Amino acid sequence: DADVTQTPRNRITKTGKRIMLECSQTKGHDRMYWYRQDPGLGLRLIYYSFDVKDINKGEISDGYSVSRQAQAKFSLSLESAIPNQTALYFCATSDVTGPYTGELFFGEGSRLTVL
């Protein structure tokens, strides 16, 4: 089983629908991140959390919210999905040395299409 698991892996939805992407990890890491990847724009940070009580906005948080339910779980919500939120979403984790070692562990991605 993957250390960082994202569900769903693929989702097609309609404009205005609420969507939740879930991430769970078995690595025991405190730090979790949500990125989105778009062709030509690369990976951009949406939200990150350094522990259960710590949530921080990233570069592009508008239109998104997150919940850190437990150390191992970090979910991303789109309250009212819009077409320009169509993207590949990655969850990632790191331990406290992550910013020093540069090592993030990514899930396999969730491909979201908003029609």
Place this chain on the structure above:
Amino acid sequence: RKEVEQDPGPFNVPEGATVAFNCTYSNSASQSFFWYRQDCRKEPKLLMSVYSSGNEDGRFTAQLNRASQYISLLIRDSKLSDSATYLCVVISSGYSTLTFGKGTMLLVSP
């Protein structure tokens, strides 16, 4: 100027060739630098760190030029399996989060 810039490529090279990518960064206070590799439709994975003195890992060599604010990745004796997108990653002062470049695509052909 974007914080981290890379030539998107693609770089098309034959097997056995040597290829190099550069990545420029805008924040002179940036502290740490890395290269990630991302295969098509897969998640990114750490390839190697970039140290001030330069470092080598097999066929891969990474270098940092602080004066000109760029890092480089050199791949020698390219293999078909090296075909991927290579992402430059920078951590700025504060050590909070990683900033990714858009990536450089490498295609190695037989």
